[in-house]
Amino acid sequence: MIVYRLITEDDTSEFCHRVTEALSKGWSLYGDPQYAFDAANGVMRCAQAVTKDADGEYSRDMKLGEA
Numbered sequence: 001m002i003v004y005r006l007i008t009e010d011d012t013s014e015f016c017h018r019v020t021e022a023l024s025k026g027w028s029l030y031g032d033p034q035y036a037f038d039a040a041n042g043v044m045r046c047a048q049a050v051t052k053d054a055d056g057e058y059s060r061d062m063k064l065g066e067a
Contacts, residue, residue, distance in 0.1 A: 003054045003067040004030070011035065011044035019048050022065075027052045 007022060009015035023029070027050040034047045054067040 001054050001056060001058055003052045003062075003064055004049065005051075005064050006047055006049050008045060008047045010038075010041075011046050015046045015048075019050070022050050025052075 005022070005027070007015070007018050009018055019029075019033075030049040030051045036045050036047075037043075038045045052067055056062075
């Protein structure tokens with residue numbers, strides 16, 4: 001099974017830390033990072049999709065970040 005996550009965060013070093021942590025746990029980048037202006041909060045937001053091969057079958061109850 002391939003597990004998919006979309007990591008999102010304000011455009012700060014925390015975003016980079018979250019993506020780096022996922023990569024260190026075996027996740028792979030999927031596509032390019034995306035950026036958008038969050039007008040409601042007045043900040044830039046970042047997003048990066050990541051995937052990982054995992055054992056087992058998909059369940060809606062699974063915690064994707066722990067796969």
